[in-house]
Each structure stands twice: as C-alpha cells, then as structure tokens.
Amino acid sequence: MAIRKFLSTAALAGTVAFAGLPAQAATLDDVKAAGELKCGINTGLPGFAETDDSGNWRGFDVAYCRALAAAVLGDPDKVKYVSLTGKNRFPALQSGEVDILSRNTTWTFSRDVDLGFTFIGVSYYDGQGFIGRKALGVDSATGLDGASICIQTGTTTELNLADFFRVNGISYEPVPIETNSEARAAYEAERCDVYTTDASGLAATRTTFDDPDMHMVFPEIISKEPLGPLVRQGDDQWADIARWTLNALIIAEELGITKMNAKSMAGGSDNPEVNRLLGSEGELGAMLGLDGMWAVRAIEAEGNYAEIFDRYLGTSTKLGLARGLNALYKDGGILYAPPFR
Amino acid sequence: MSDTAFHRRQAEMLPSRPAPAGQTGAVGWMRANLFSSPFNILLTLISLFLLWSIIPPAFDWAFFDAEFVGTSRDDCVGGAGACWAWIDQRIDQFVYGFYPAESRWRVNLAVLLLIPALAWVLIEKAPGARYGRWFALFYPVIATLLLVGGLGLEEVTTDKFGGFMLNLVAGLAGIVLSLPIGILLALGRRSKLPVVRVVSVTFIEVIRGVPLITLLFVAIVILNLFLPQNVSLDQLARVMIMVTLFASAYIAEVIRGGLQAIPAGQYEAAQAMGLGYWKMMRLIILPQALKISIPGIVNTFIGLFKDTTLVIIIGLFDILGQARLLQTNPEWIGEVDHETYVLASVFFFVICFSMSRYSIGLEKRLDTSGR
Numbered sequence: 001m002a003i004r005k006f007l008s009t010a011a012l013a014g015t016v017a018f019a020g021l022p023a024q025a026a027t028l029d030d031v032k033a034a035g036e037l038k039c040g041i042n043t044g045l046p047g048f049a050e051t052d053d054s055g056n057w058r059g060f061d062v063a064y065c066r067a068l069a070a071a072v073l074g075d076p077d078k079v080k081y082v083s084l085t086g087k088n089r090f091p092a093l094q095s096g097e098v099d100i101l102s103r104n105t106t107w108t109f110s111r112d113v114d115l116g117f118t119f120i121g122v123s124y125y126d127g128q129g130f131i132g133r134k135a136l137g138v139d140s141a142t143g144l145d146g147a148s149i150c151i152q153t154g155t156t157t158e159l160n161l162a163d164f165f166r167v168n169g170i171s172y173e174p175v176p177i178e179t180n181s182e183a184r185a186a187y188e189a190e191r192c193d194v195y196t197t198d199a200s201g202l203a204a205t206r207t208t209f210d211d212p213d214m215h216m217v218f219p220e221i222i223s224k225e226p227l228g229p230l231v232r233q234g235d236d237q238w239a240d241i242a243r244w245t246l247n248a249l250i251i252a253e254e255l256g257i258t259k260m261n262a263k264s265m266a267g268g269s270d271n272p273e274v275n276r277l278l279g280s281e282g283e284l285g286a287m288l289g290l291d292g293m294w295a296v297r298a299i300e301a302e303g304n305y306a307e308i309f310d311r312y313l314g315t316s317t318k319l320g321l322a323r324g325l326n327a328l329y330k331d332g333g334i335l336y337a338p339p340f341r
Numbered sequence: 342m343s344d345t346a347f348h349r350r351q352a353e354m355l356p357s358r359p360a361p362a363g364q365t366g367a368v369g370w371m372r373a374n375l376f377s378s379p380f381n382i383l384l385t386l387i388s389l390f391l392l393w394s395i396i397p398p399a400f401d402w403a404f405f406d407a408e409f410v411g412t413s414r415d416d417c418v419g420g421a422g423a424c425w426a427w428i429d430q431r432i433d434q435f436v437y438g439f440y441p442a443e444s445r446w447r448v449n450l451a452v453l454l455l456i457p458a459l460a461w462v463l464i465e466k467a468p469g470a471r472y473g474r475w476f477a478l479f480y481p482v483i484a485t486l487l488l489v490g491g492l493g494l495e496e497v498t499t500d501k502f503g504g505f506m507l508n509l510v511a512g513l514a515g516i517v518l519s520l521p522i523g524i525l526l527a528l529g530r531r532s533k534l535p536v537v538r539v540v541s542v543t544f545i546e547v548i549r550g551v552p553l554i555t556l557l558f559v560a561i562v563i564l565n566l567f568l569p570q571n572v573s574l575d576q577l578a579r580v581m582i583m584v585t586l587f588a589s590a591y592i593a594e595v596i597r598g599g600l601q602a603i604p605a606g607q608y609e610a611a612q613a614m615g616l617g618y619w620k621m622m623r624l625i626i627l628p629q630a631l632k633i634s635i636p637g638i639v640n641t642f643i644g645l646f647k648d649t650t651l652v653i654i655i656g657l658f659d660i661l662g663q664a665r666l667l668q669t670n671p672e673w674i675g676e677v678d679h680e681t682y683v684l685a686s687v688f689f690f691v692i693c694f695s696m697s698r699y700s701i702g703l704e705k706r707l708d709t710s711g712r
Contacts, residue, residue: 043656044669051666053430055439082500083656091562181668181678208675210419318413318671 027099027231027238028072028289036078039065040098043083046204047312047319048104057081060312061102063302064123064229064246068100071245071294076301086155090115093232100242102229106156111230120243122228125325125334127221128160129199131206134216136193141220148173150183150192160223161196184208194218198225204319241288248277248295250337252304254328259303266296277340284340305335403683414676424676427667428684435663435684438503444495448506451487454480455513463699465706481517499577503658505688511577511659512646512692515584519645520638522585523592524631528622530597541593548590553648556583561655580652588645595637599630632707639700643693660685 031037041061042049049059066076082098093101094116104126105111107119130141130149138144141164151158153176165172175192177183184205187195195205202217209215229246231239252258255274257265266278275281279292288294302308313321327333359365363372375385406422410429417424437445458480461473488510490496502510529541548556560579568574603626611621631638650661658666664681667673 043653043658043662044666046669046671046674050670051434054442055434080498080500083658085654085656087558088562088655095568179665181665181674184675185678204671204674208414318674 027235028241031072031099035073036080037065037069037072037100038080038082038098039068040082040084040089040092040101040103041065042103043085045104046201047317047321048200049083058312060124060308061104061229063308063312064102064249065100067249067298067301068242068245070301071248071290071298072241074297076297090117093117093230096232099238100229100231104227105230107226107228107230116233117230118233118239119228119230120239121246122226123246124200124227126198126200126225126227128157128196128223128225129202129221130194130196130218131187131202131215132194132218134214139216139218141194141218141222142168142170144172144194145170146172147194148175148192150175150177150187150195152177152180152183152197156223156225157197164222200313200319200321203321207318207320237289241290244288244340245294245298247337248298248340249305249308250328250335251277251340252295252299253306254330254337257299257304259300259307262296262299266293273340413672414674417676423680423683424673425680427673427677427680431663431667434504434666435660435688436504437506438658438663439501440503440506441495441497441501444490444497447487447494447497451484452509454483454487463703481514499575500657502577504663505660505685507577507652507657507659508646508649508689509692511581511584511649511652514581515588515645515649516642518585519588519592519641522589524596524627526589526593527596527600530593531600545590545593548586549594553584553587554651554654556587557651557654559583576655577652577657580655580657584645584648584651587648588641591641591644592638595634595641596630598637599632599634600626602633603629632704635700635704635707639696643696646693646696647689660688 039062041057041059044050045059045061047059048061049057052058062081065079065081069079070076082092084092084098084101084103089101089103089105090111092098101117102123104124105119106126107122111117112119130144132138132144132147136147138147149161149172151161151174158174158176161172161174175186177186180197180201183195183197186192188209195202197205199217199221206212206215206217229242231242251273252262255271255277257274257278262278265274266280268280269275272281276284277295279285279294279296283292285292285294303311309323309326310316313319315322323331323333325333326335329336360369363369376382402422404422406420407425408417408420408422409425411417411424411426412430414424416426433442433445437448440448457473458477460467461470462477464470467473486492486494488497488502489499526541526545529537530545532538532541557580560583561576564574564579607625607629608621611625616624650659652659653662653665661682664685667681668678
C-alpha cells in the first residue's frame with residue numbers, strides 16, 4: 001500500500017515536472033534579462049556555420065542568429081553560440097539550453113508536431129543529390145543500377161536514398177560512412193561510384209576534387225529538405241519575433257533595402273510597406289513587443305537575404321551555389337514572405 | 342722436489358686482449374642482434390625494406406614536398422606533400438579554442454604555474470618542496486580563477502574553452518580527482534562494513550559496465566530534462582564529472598589489484614603494532630599497494646586523457662574538434678584532412694609519452710625489491 005502510494009506520488013511529480021517543461025512563456029524576457037541570445041548552430045558545415053581565422057562563427061545560419069540578436073537586443077554580437085550535433089540539437093532546444101535552433105534542420109511533420117517545436121519558416125530550400133564520375137557513362141541517377149553509393153549514416157539522407165531506389169525499382173550497394181569528410185575521401189579513393197548528400201554540399205565537394213571536370217552532379221534531387229530555424233512550442237510571441245525577423249530579411253531583398261541603405265530608408269520613403277517595415281509608419285515593432293527600429297537593426301546586422309546568401313553561399317564563394325529555389329518568387333524561386341501590414 | 346716444477350712460472354697476468362673485432366662495437370652488435378641466424382637476417386632485411394619504403398615518403402610528404410605558406414586551399418591544391426599553410430592562422434584555435442585573444446595570457450600563465458606545481462609534487466628532491474607542496478595544493482584554485490575569471494579578472498565562460506587547452510583542463514582535473522576517489526572506492530570495496538562495500542561495488546560495476554559515451558549522453562541530454570529550467574549545470578563541468586567518475590571506477594579496480602597483492606602478514610603486523618584502520622592503510626598498506634599499481638594507474642590516466650576528445654559530442658571543440666572544424670571550412674576543405682589529425686596526435690603524443698616516462702622513473706625510484 002505504501003509502495004503504491006509512493007509510486008503514484010512519484011508518477012504525479014514526474015508528470016508535473018514534464019508538463020512544466022514546454023509551457024515556459026516569455027522567452028523574450030529571458031533573452032533580454034540574460035543580455036544574450038543563445039543560438040544553437042551546427043558543429044561545422046561549410047557556408048552555414050564555420051569559424052574564421054580569429055575563431056568567430058560565421059555563415060548563413062549564424063547570420064540569422066546575428067540578425068535576430070540585433071532585432072531583440074540591439075547588438076548582433078550579443079549571441080552565445082551553442083554548437084549542437086545532430087543528436088543533441090532537439091534536447092538542447094527542449095530543455096531551454098538554446099533560445100532558437102538555427103542549424104540547417106529539415107522541417108518535417110513529426111519534428112513540428114510530435115517533438116513539440118515550431119518551425120518559423122524556411123531559410124534555405126535544400127534537397128538531396130548525387131555526384132558521380134563522368135567515366136561511369138551515366139547522366140541520370142535513375143541509371144545507377146547496381147552502383148555503390150557512399151552515404152553518411154544516421155541521417156535522413158540514408159532513408160531518402162532507400163526510398164528513391166525502391167520507388168524506381170533499382171538496386172544499389174550502400175557504403176555507410178560516419179562523417180561527411182570521410183565520405184568525400186572514400187569517394188575520391190574510388191571506394192564507391194557515387195556519393196550522395198544535400199545538394200548544397202555537393203557543388204562545394206566537387207570543387208575540392210583534384211580534377212573537378214571528371215565528376216558531375218546528377219540533375220535529380222530526390223528529396224525535399226526545407227531548412228529553417230525553429231523554437232519551442234508554446235511561446236507564440238517568441239515564435240512571431242523569430243518568424244518575422246526571417247521574413248524581414250527576405251522582404252528587404254524584395255524591397256531593395258540593404259545593409260548600407262537601411263538606416264537612410266528608415267527616415268521615410270514613398271513605399272508604405274518599406275515605411276511599415278522600417279518603423280517610420282505604423283506600430284509593427286510594438287506589436288511584436290519590440291521597438292520600431294527592430295527590422296532596421298536586423299537588416300543592418302548582415303544585410304538582407306540576398307546579401308547574406310551571396311556572402312556565405314553564393315557564386316562568389318568557394319561553395320559557389322546558385323540561388324535556384326532560394327531566389328525570390330519574382331526571380332523564379334519560391335522565396336515568398338507574407339506582407340508587412 | 343717441489344711441485345712448482347710442474348707449473349710454468351708467470352709473474353704477471355697476460356695483458357687482456359680486445360675481443361675479436363667481429364664481436365664488439367657496431368659490427369658485433371649487429372652480428373649478435375641483426376644477423377645471428379638466417380631467419381634473423383631475413384627479418385632484418387624485411388624490416389629494412391619496410392623502413393626504406395615508409396620513412397622517406399613520409400618525410401617527403403611531411404616536410405620536403407609540403408606547402409608551408411598560403412592563405413587558403415588554393416595554395417596547396419596539386420601539391421604532392423602536406424598542406425601546413427593553415428597552421429600559421431589557425432594554431433591559436435588549435436591551442437586555445439574560442440578563448441578570448443586578449444585573455445590568452447591567463448591560459449599561458451596557468452600552464453606556466455603548472456610546471457613548478459607538478460615539479461614539487463612529482464620530483465622528490467625539488468628545492469623548496471616543503472612550501473611548494475602547499476602551492477601545488479592550491480594550484481587548482483589558482484588555475485580555476487585564472488581560466489574562468491573572478492577577483493577582477495573578466496569572466497570567461499567554459500563554452501569558450503577549446504583546443505588542446507580544453508583537453509588539458511579536462512584531463513588534468515579528471516586525473517587529479519579520480520585518484521583519491523578511486524582509492525576510497527578500492528578501500529570501500531574491501532571494507533567489512535556491508536553498506537560501504539555494497540555502495541562501492543555497485544558504483545564500480547555500474548560505471549564500468551556502461552560505455553563512457555553513454556554516460557556523457559546521459560549527462561548532456563537526459564540530465565537536462567530532469568533539472569528545473571533555471572538550474573543549469575555547466576556543460577564542461579558535467580563532462581568533467583562523468584569522465585572523473587568513469588576513471589575512478591577503473592582506478593579503484595587497479596588499486597584493488599595492488600591491495601590484494603599485499604600479504605596478510607602486513608595487515609597483521611600493522612595491527613599488532615596497534616595501528617588503527619586509517620593509520621594502517623596510510624602508513625603500511627597503501628604505500629605498497631600504490632607502488633605495485635603504478636603501471637595500471639598511469640595506463641588509466643593516459644586513457645582518460647585521450648577520452649577527453651569525446652567532448653566533441655556535446656559540441657565543445659577540443660583539438661580534434663578544431664581539426665574537424667577546419668576540415669569542413671570552405672577555405673581548406675579537402676586539403677587538410679590528414680594534416681590536422683597529425684598535428685593533434687603530436688600534441689597528444691608529447692603529453693602521453695611524458696606521463697609514461699615519468700611512471701617508469703617513479704617505478705625505478707620506488708623499487709625496493711633489491712634487484
């Protein structure tokens with residue numbers, strides 16, 4: 001009897017403890033009180049999160065953290081970067097160790113619904129592709145019957161690959177490898193015919209080969225990988241701030257607001273949407289719980305979406321990625337931010 | 342007739358002649374060790390061939406064909422040798438991690454102070470050892486203060502720790518803390534008090550029965566879900582606690598081996614002299630048991646020190662983490678895969694080899710077998 005009572009008390013205590021977890025409100029207040037934004041990033045992914053020679057984080061995902069910190073705290077440098085692996089990124093966000101996860105995370109149903117997170121948008125549309133030797137004489141991934149494929153284990157890449165080959169009714173021989181750089185090395189050492197990973201990584205990988213012209217990236221993209229930042233479910237104000245900071249960067253490109261001219265355009269312009277965004281008209285900032293200049297600071301941190309993309313991923317960088325799907329809807333892509341109204 | 346007539350008279354000993362030329366010096370050593378039998382000759386030739394085919398290319402790769410200057414991978418592409426051009430720009434990160442550049446003197450000072458502290462503890466006849474040992478006792482406090490900040494020094498959070506400094510901090514803390522815990526556990530396991538014994542045995546067996554990486558995941562991932570929101574235990578502290586507990590379980594078993602080698606007569610003699618349990622252990626049993634256990638203890642320490650590279654799984658960038666970070670940097674990708682690991686292994690080898698040499702020296706010094 002006593003034991004049963006103890007057990008039920010323990011169970012109740014456990015329930016209360018877990019129920020208490022996701023329902024923390026006012027992340028904004030916590031961030032302001034701490035004076036820094038705890039931003040979860042990758043442990044190292046070319047173009048998205050990397051370190052420069054003096055040890056500062058930089059990259060596409062990092063730039064978003066900086067923009068958000070600028071919007072909320074007024075200073076893009078007030079970010080505490082927490083490097084998270086694929087395994088511990090979700091527990092870290094769940095437990096409040098980070099305020100936001102900006103770590104090339106694919107938006108999927110179960111992550112959004114089941115894990116209790118809110119994806120605040122898509123910052124990069126990626127997909128899984130293949131790179132192979134031209135000497136194979138194959139120009140499409142559907143012709144890869146019987147090929148050996150180098151693949152990173154424990155990722156969605158592995159599952160996508162299985163799906164793709166099952167749907168197309170062709171066979172393959174997987175060569176499972178732990179890390180991306182080992183997979184690249186294995187491919188170069190001809191341990192496999194084809195190497196598959198996210199398309200954003202393939203182009204960069206190709207440039208590192210001794211003779212890039214011997215290799216080709218196949219046209220097929222076999223999966224949808226919409227990557228974006230995410231926050232804990234249950235704090236809608238914080239999710240709104242994060243979502244509209246991302247939207248502000250995208251719409252800034254559309255409206256021609258750049259790092260350089262954001263401040264001067266904030267003085268007022270002929271375009272009412274610019275004025276609403278930059279705070280010279282309306283009260284959009286106050287509705288978010290921020291001041292009127294929040295978007296100006298966010299844009300000034302690293303520039304608008306195009307500037308960020310070009311600096312870290314674009315054709316002028318070593319990665320040399322084209323905008324592709326990540327161009328604005330006007331330019332043939334699918335980036336489309338809702339109106340600031 | 343005296344029997345001396347049967348002896349040749351010789352007033353002096355014949356001068357000793359040198360050994361035949363073929364048995365001394367380099368030639369003699371080679372004949373004895375390298376060419377003593379056909380089989381030995383064969384082995385020697387094979388070894389020579391292997392050395393000849395490995396060492397010159399290795400040197401070519403590492404030095405003669407290597408690229409030492411440059412600003413990105415473009416300066417290394419196509420070279421036959423190693424690419425060391427990154428060292429110039431990145432060595433600070435390999436050593437200090439993200440530790441703020443203006444505060445790195447604090448790390449340097451902590452390491453500099455470590456040298457006398459270690460010397461006073463480890464070298465028996467070091468001058469000033471009497472006061473020096475007090476300094477060594479307080480060294481952990483001083484070092485923590487220097488590294489983390491406080492008393493006027495700017496605070497540096499532990500997530501800024503990185504590079505080889507992180508390996509040193511985590512490894513040293515683990516080594517210093519796990520030895521006393523391990524000794525207590527070993528004594529506890531042989532204790533006649535049932536509670537103490539059961540607790541010690543349970544602890545040792547549970548910790549030893551679980552892989553270290555699992556313990557780290559528990560500390561990093563699962564602990565978070567149980568701790569209240571506003572309580573956050575420092576990530577590095579969690580790792581250090583887990584590594585220390587893990588190592589102390591192993592140390593306990595190593596020392597238990599030493600304790601079992603002490604004959605019962607030693608215990609009985611100590612008790613006959615009226616020594617209590619702690620005095621008996623401190624004066625009679627442990628000095629002998631620890632001496633026997635030195636190789637095992639140092640073995641565990643070296644393993645512990647290398648285990649500190651597992652901090653990568655919690656997103657801290659020790660020297661291996663920095664290596665991987667550089668390998669994925671677009672500026673260097675594809676050109677530094679081997680070089681960064683070579684650099685990291687050099688750092689580790691220096692420390693681990695020193696530990697090993699010191700333990701050999703210690704064994705010789707404490708050797709009382711009269712050989």
